[in-house]
Amino acid sequence: MREYTASLKREAERLLSEGRVKTVIAFGPGIDPLAPIPAFAEDKDEASDLLVNAFSAPGLAKYVLDEVGGVEKPEHSVAVLARGCDSLGIARLIADKRVQRQSVVILGVHCDGVIDRGKLLALNPAFSRTKNIKSVAIGEDEVFVEAELADRSAVSLRGRPEDLLLDKCLKCLERDPVVFDIMLEPEAGTMLGRETGPTPVGDRGGVDQGEKEKSLRARRSLVAETEALSSESRYEFWARQFERCIRCYACRNVCPACSCRKCAFDVPDPEWVSKCTWLSEQFMFHFLRAFHVAGRCVGCGECERACPMGLPLSLLNDKLMKDVEEMFGIEDPHVPKESEPLGFYSPDDPEPWAKEVSEG
Amino acid sequence: MKRIGVFVCWCGFNISGTIDVKAVASALADHPGVVVAKDYKYMCSEPGQAMIKEAIAEHRLSGVVVAACSPSMHETTFREAAQAAGLNPYMLEIANIREHASWVHPDDKIAATRKAIDLVKSLVEKVKRNEALEPIHVPMTKRALVIGGGIAGMQAALDLADGGTEVVLVERDSHIGGHMAQLSETFPTLDCASCILTPRTAEVGRHPLIKLHAYSEVAEVSGYVGNFTVKVRKKRTYVDWDKCIGCMDCMAKCPKKIPSQFERGLGIRKAIGVAFPQAIPYRPVIDRDACTYFKTGKCRICERVCSVGAIDFDQEERVIEEKVGAIIVATGYDLAPKAKFGEYGYGKIKDVVDGLEFERLNSSSGPTEGVIKRPSDGKIPREVVFIQCVGSRDVDKGNSYCSKICCMYTAKHAMLYKHKVPDGQAYVFYMDIRAGGKGYEEFVQRAVEQDGVLYLRGRVSKVYEDDGKVIVRGQDTLSGENIEIAADMVVLATAIEPQRDSRNLAQILKIGTDQYGFFNEAHPKLRPVESMTRGVFLAGCAQAPKDIPETVAQASGAASKVDVLFSKDDLVVEPLIASVDEAICSGCMWCEPICPYHAIEPKTIEERVGKKSVARRVASVNAGLCQGCGACSVACRDGAMNLKGYTNQQIMAEVEALCL
Structure with missing residues (x-):
């Protein structure tokens, strides 16, 4: 940065x-x-x-x-x-x-x-004694971090982005x-990281379509992997994930699409989801949350970042985002729009499940 | 402490034949909160209701569950009984153990009994969470809008106005009367259509309680039953109708002649004028597409001859607003378009006409002054072939329905032809004759027996022109013979279709249409003149093909429905509508676009936060508009939106009672 x-x-x-x-x-x-x-x-x-x-x-x-x-x-x-x-x-x-x-x-x-602090410390625990970050350079293929430690000595690390970034x-x-x-204009002279020149104000020209395509491909291939599983293995996969959930609600609290004054999970009556962590309730909690943000998720990944148990929560949201994109033909489904595809009724709404049912 | 009473009905053998009603009552007697559980042979009978009323008083019941038939049958009966005993009617619920248990599980008595017990328990759990509700009173505008000035719209408007209700009548054409004004005679009495119609049009024109907007269309409807706001678009006539005295000097002097739509293209009219002599309102309209002045910028003869200066070439379209409490839709029909029937030569062969064209040829005020002349050369046709079911009962043409009136009007046409050309021959190709109606069958028999109309059962395969004749080839399926008739003229009984823009109007009014575009009635048998939207009623062919007496009856029916609505002081609405818990509502307004009735809008509330007053947006439900469908409560993420009588809490309690 x-x-x-x-x-x-x-x-x-x-x-x-x-x-x-x-x-x-x-x-x-x-x-x-x-x-x-x-x-x-x-x-x-x-x-x-x-x-x-x-x-x-x-x-x-x-x-x-x-x-x-x-x-x-x-x-x-x-x-x-x-x-x-x-x-x-x-x-x-x-x-x-x-x-x-x-x-x-x-x-x-x-x-x-x-930079993911955890990943950095795992690669070189010496960074835990950092007093000062001296320089950081994030390139497409390489990330470089240099820090001054408490004892005035310097430490640096060069690694691939996937090993160092969030x-x-x-x-x-x-x-x-x-x-x-x-x-905001980056400081001339003190500029760190990749040199692409300052981004002009009011211009989104800085969006790197190649980078975005790469990100979308990454998201889609993860979704495709889970979609390819049989329903039994997919259930096992999610059961393994949800079993670990401690229901701290960090994912909800950090989510910009979860902004209700009173969250449905906090309402005692009706008790949509019980407070206990039975697997069925875990499924209920995560599915409810995914459906509550369906069509509105911005793909910021904060839920996954905030999760102390490392659940792949983006995967759920990405799956729904992909469905919204494909079924409703919404371009850039992560960018909030004036009317949301799931926010109104239209007789032309896609109903692939109805077709599945009628075809037996 | 909740004190619930359970009353299990035998419904004779309907329930008790399959379900052990005693077992249901005793199982429920032990259920928490239930203080009395009884069974009886017929709960809906007087003694049955008395049993409930007595129990309410004796056991100070806070809620009642009647285990019986579908709530659509007797919910009202039992709720009124509960009210008579001093219990809020909405504290009574029906557990449907007939349609949902005994009738569907006749072969497994044990399982059916167990299911009945579960159903009753779930309703007991629901009723524990019921709240006393009061009907909602909404003020209303006792003024009606009738859309369409044909015989249906006029009848409805006159009935309402005669009963003292103010009516706004909107007609798209420049005159009222609709298709009936084009007819020559009417079946089965053969009285002249205009003789029976014009007294009605005149009455509509002068009725002090009918405000007529001719040459106008309904552009927008907002609001709800009792309180609609209607935007009426007054199209440009280019004549100031208030100034005009109806002398029609303009029409007489206008040099531009164009085919008359009213005469179905068989006669001519002027670019300014009225469609026919008895037109109401008797005020001219300039046809902008035909007018020489609008085309070339020169002429303005009408303006010069007008003694009152009513011509206004710069007239603007106006949109006016009308407040009404009920709407009757009587927009009528259209005939199937010519383009559909190339195989019958329609649109290509001049002497192939449709039913309405034949009406005009028959009419004494028509282009031939009532002498039947064929359009190509004006000769009197010696042989006329009538073809029925053209575009009706024909899946290939998109209409599988029967247009209902063609059998009768074809018999009428053939008869009228024979009366005017006694030595001519009339043939009718038919599939079968549908003459259900008072005096209808006799009428068809008269055509066959007295007037010698030749009925041929079969379909026509081909119609083509040859040497001034229209050759009709077909098959008589009764004799099995192929038939070829060299006719002078062919009359097609083309299908009745909805107005081309009926779906558009349906959207404006938020009512439904069937696959063809006819407006849907609320119930095919028991609510035939009501639409699914409260306060919007249907009359005439806009709902389905029908003849004049049926149309008039439906129009009077719709008018009386409006009268029933307006007979109350205000509008009483069932309290089973959505309500917002403002403390929870985040004001995201996700519910607003989801509401099919446009019943939700944002409102701002002031709230104290600490020591400060903060304004906040929340959703609010219009009690008059809300139909209680619950779409909003499903869309509401935080559960601030709840449907009274079916709250999330009640539904969850029911589900838990069934599942846990």
Whole structure:
């Protein structure tokens, strides 16, 4: 990821001092330099601590919902840093009428991927003593990380993207925001990573169709693999996955399509899904969630990233996304639209199952 | 504490023949919450109902389950009984152990009994979660819209207006009367159509309670029963009808002659004028496509001769809004188009005409002043062949239905022809004769016996022109002989079809059509004049082919249905509609586009969050529009939308009682 921290701070300070927004959502330093945490700046001082780098893993979309008040009379406007995946989530919240477009200022950045701290430490545990990240370069075939450790010594690592990037970044559908107000400029001279030149503001020309095709192929081949299984083996496959679920609801909490004021899973009556972790209830929970976001999933992969048990949750969503794309002829089904294919009834709606039934 | 009473009906042997009703009652007696469980031979009888009423009082019941036949049979009966005993009627539910158990499992008494017990238990669990509901009262506009000014629309409008209801009558043509105005005589009495029609058109024209929008179309309908808002598009006539005095000097002086649609192309009319002398309203319209001025920019003779300055070449289309509480759809029919019947030479051979064209040739006000002349050379035809079922009962032409009136009007045509050309010969090719109706069979017999019309049972295979004759080849299937007739003229009894744009109107009105485009009635036997949308009624051929008496009867039926609706002070709506839990609703409005009745819209509520007041959008349900279909509650992810009487909680309780 290129260096955007300086322009982020500059824009954040400007927006706050002009009073245009009350809060700027981005990242701030965590305890571990390899794990920056979401940060909320409300004044100039706090803005000077904001950052974004190649280790900024969490998605920021969902925080917008918490920060903006009611839809009709928003308590205040917020600015939010948005990579492609964040912007999809924000677009989702806007399409779901949970956030008003005018109450959010989107600070767009181009993103080449985020380093998976876990993968990095597995390859070289020395990085756990990182004091400073010195440089990161993310290329198409190679990722390079160099850090200064607590004892002033330096450590560096060169590896393939699949060995170092977050899984969700390997399946990235949008490297540039699909919606933004201000496109942040990478710092000249301090630019890190792949040199493609700064992305012009208001232009999605930065979308690399080749990269996107690659991501789509990756997603589709995983879906095709599970589709090819017999129903018994597919059941066994999902049973193996769902057995491990601890029902922490992280997938739901992080999901920008899961924005209900009161989640159906939290309603005691009717008890759609029981709180216990019987396998049947696990299936019920995951299927219900997949169907609740069907046709609305933005493919940001946050559910999978947040899952502490490493369940392949994107696979469920990708399967439904593929069906929506094929059955309803929706282009780019991950990009929120004004009307969703499953959000209205049309007599021409595809019903392949009806055909299957009639053909016995 | 819930106190539920269970009442198991034997329905004579219908239920008790298969199900052990005593076992059902005793099993339920032990069910948690059930304080009384009884069985009786006929629960719907007076003593049966009395048993329920007494139990409600004696055991202070909070809910009742009657295990009996389908709720569509006696739900109302039992709910009224519960209400009479002081229980909210919606605290009573029916467990259908007849259609759902005894009738479908006659061979397995044990399993049927077990199933009946399960069904009753699930309803007991539901009723424990029932809430007392009250009917909803919605104000209504006691004013009706009638779409179509044919005999059906006029009859409905007159019936309503005579009863004191204000009527808005919208007619697409420049005049009312519809197809009936084109007819010469009517079966089975042979009285002249205009003699019986024109008193009606005149009455419609002058009735103080009928507001007539001629040359207008219904563009948009919103709202719901009792409260429709209708947008009527008044098409451009290019004549200010308020100024016009109907002198028709314009029509007399207009130099442009065009084929008259009213005369089915057999006569001519002027580019400005009325279709026929008795037209109501008697006001001219300029045919923009034919008018010399609109084509060349020169002429304007009508404008010069008009003494009141009513001609307005710059007239704009107007859209006006009408508020009504009920709608009667009487848009009538169209004949199957010529293009469909190339094999009969229709559209190619001039002397092959359809039924309505023959009506015009017969009419004393028609292009031939009632003398039957063939269109090609004006000669009086000596041999006329009538072909029935042209496009009807013919799957290849897309219409498998019977057009119903052709047998009768063909007999009428043949008869009228014989009366006017006594030495001529009329042949009728038919499949079979359908003359069900008062005096109808006698009428057909009269054509055969008194007027010597020759009926030939069989289909025509070919019609072609040869030396000024129209040769008709066919087969008489009774004698098995091939027949060839050198006729002077052929009359096709072409099929009645819905108006070409009936599906479009159906969409505007949110009513259904069948595969052909005829509007669907709510029930083929018991609700023949109602559509599936409340407040929208049907009359005449727009619903299905029918003759004049049937059309008039249906129109009067539709009018009386409107009267029944308007006889109440306000609209009483069943409370079984969707409701929003505003505390849960996220305002995503996913429910809005899913609602087939457009009953959901967003509203803003103020809410206190901490010390501040925050405005928030939530969904709201229009009680008048909601039909309780439940689509919204399925679409609602967080379950904020619930169907009263069938809440998620109630359904889940039922399912759990059945499955766990």
